Amino acid sequence: MPSRRTILRGAVAGALGGLVAPRAALAADAPPAPTLLSLRKPVTASSVQSAAYPASAAVDGNPATRWSSQFSDAQWIQIDLGRRYTVTKIVLGWEAAYAKAFEIRTSVDGVHWETPFFTSNDTGGTETPINTGDASGFPARYVRMNGITRGTPYGYSLREFQVWGVPYISEPPGSLAQGKLATASSVESAHFPASAAFDGDLTTRWSSQFSDEQWLQVDLGQLYTVTSYKLLWETAYAVEYAILTSADGATWQEQYSTSSGFGGDVIAGSSGYPPVRYVRMQASKRGTQYGYSLWEFAVYGG
Template sequence: MTAPTIVEAAVAQPSAVPAPPAGFTTTWSDDFTGAANTGLDTGTWRYDAGPGSSFGTGEIETTTTSTDNVYHDGNGHLVLKALHSGGDPNSGWTSGRVETQADGFGAQPGGVVRIQASIQQPDLSTANGAGYWPAFWMLGAPLRIGQVWPGSGEVDILEDINGRSSLFGTLHCGVSPGGPCNEGTGLGSGERACGGCQTGYHTYAVELDRSTSPEQIRWYLDGTQYFSLSSNQVDATTWANAVDHSYFIIFDLAIGGAFPAAFGGGPNAATASGGSLNVDYVAVYNKSPNYGTNIAQGKPTTASSAESAQFPASNATDGDITTRWSSAFSDPQWLQVDLGQNYNLNHATLTWEAATASAYQLQTSTDGANWATAYTNNNSPQDIQSTPLSATARYVRVLATSRASQWGDSLYELALYGSPTSGGGTGSLLSQGKTATSSSSENASFTAANAVDGNTGTRWSSAFSDPQWLQVDLGATHAISRVDLSWEAAYAKAFQIQTSNDGSTWSNIYSTTTGTGGNQSLPVSGSGRYVRVNGTARATQYGYSLWEFQVFGS
């Protein structure tokens, strides 16, 4: 006997991802706008495909990568569909389970994270839904580098079983079986009514609140809180290991297993094939302590190494929690950001991927050559770290000396906070990305544009003769207050900084015959549309070579 099949209902219209709640910002979201019958964007999601029996919950489905089971419906929804074939209701099931590639979703110390989705549960009842087990949940990022469940944490935002039109919210933690969290049951809400959740979309959310004492987890249905847990309900170590870190998000539609069995069992001969978990959107919102503006975001960032071109240093300062820098698989490694001028630094936050550094220092420098240690972290278990700083620096680097895993050091985001030092005369950066030309280039790998691209890993290098010049067109006349030069080893011993309104007639606003190379920050006073470095004497037998040429003003 073949399982009965669900008849498709009318397609619901998608809703936009909601604006963040008051006091929050949107960290990440997906509203599933893919074309009809297309699979996942695997840059954002990964398929968790394989036999359900491997998940340790007694499930009997096989999760697949097929668009029969996981697909966009073309109307702004992700669909996970369970399908049955054959005559035995306890075999022949396929379905879908997906999880985010990113695992950096969490609350900073002193902050709050809210994870929310709009979902329609499978349109089934107890008459034809026995064995169905839809879920929207999160696992702790440390699980991905080998820390064990449930100690690394699991937060179930929505679970329902057997078409009961209900939901359960649960924290799994500690050890299994038993332990402080009563595993494998966990600490949960118990069954709560969820009227209309099979026939329409409802919002399910959880907040992890590290801004209150004791810390809390709160569960919501359609904006109304229905359950909470506090950190003082378990010991401090159990809570910290399970909650005070990042997570990755999972949607899945299981069939069978221990949870449905506890409420009558299934599937059975009446269980329908074709039931689906439909997701309209998923969003992550954060409320962070107000440290001010992140002065590292978008600034030139370099590193000792990168695992591949997919994980460059710039990912750690791009403001996107789903991109990351990842180093080579060895110690030590470093990541460095050039803030463009000296700042009085007062705070730093680091969001590590699961492959975190178990020991590192935050080091500061005013010249990029001489470094002082401002903060040391030895073997912290958390991947979201926040620390006060007291230092004055233009350059800040993370020097990682020991890894927590066999992988490299992997950092989603380095955020720095502080105020410009007095008398900086900085103005705005005017030159980055503007048209740059030069008297010559050593070869096609070292063009003038490299010196104004904001990337301290690329450079301009001239022919091996004097004089040579590099020029940037600011696009309009500006007052010029500062010029920063980041020289490669082949620097200028004698050079001038010159300005022009027409690109033909030049005025000196700075001149030296005793250049020292390295990183130079030169206060100047002048105006012009065009600014150039005019090198008249080289310090080496090679050409003139600049990593970055930055012009500031108003």
């Protein structure tokens, strides 16, 4: 089944001894094992066929029970995990009434949503639309199956809707880049300025024009010993990009690079030397037909 984006193919080794990994993988030398997060968690749905098929039946751990919607195309079922986790796998156990076209949508706040999976030619059964294969993942509290087109004359029916993941680990407070002078090679529009990636607000973002060679840069204002970087990608992510640093804005050093970027929430480590004032994300290949978009680009150190 085609995915709208290829997400989270695991930790990537960085240049100069840096490490790139989702937050959960940074908690210990060995990543924690994913666990079932959705069992008996609060769940809502756009509709139910009847009281015999409640939304809660999709998360009760019993494949003999099921949720079933009314008989129309636009229907959804949503799980509230209770707090933010790093989601690594999603399993759908369809009854005979399946979705031919559907999306998996995720959100950290219930307001702003991402769509890490989409298919228009599904065949039902038991399937795993998202599976990162390890403790890599993406941050989410709310997970939704959004039905678009039914595969039968009935509604949508799920025997089980499973969300697996690991604890979410937040970064240390105090990004050195927050509120600092930001510049970029381009912006999609005035609604997505370079400064939005450094404002500490996860509801705003920078977005570039729709071409491969683009960059985003922050001036920290003085020299700092930088120990790590965080990039929180919107759906429009970079496959090939690097993090560059400079003390003077003229001579640059590469701190991290990858040719297999996966989007999501990424942290790159740094030795902290030499001290730097300017930090740049230099992108050369897009992961979507859009440009590049970052909710946040944080810089840590002192």
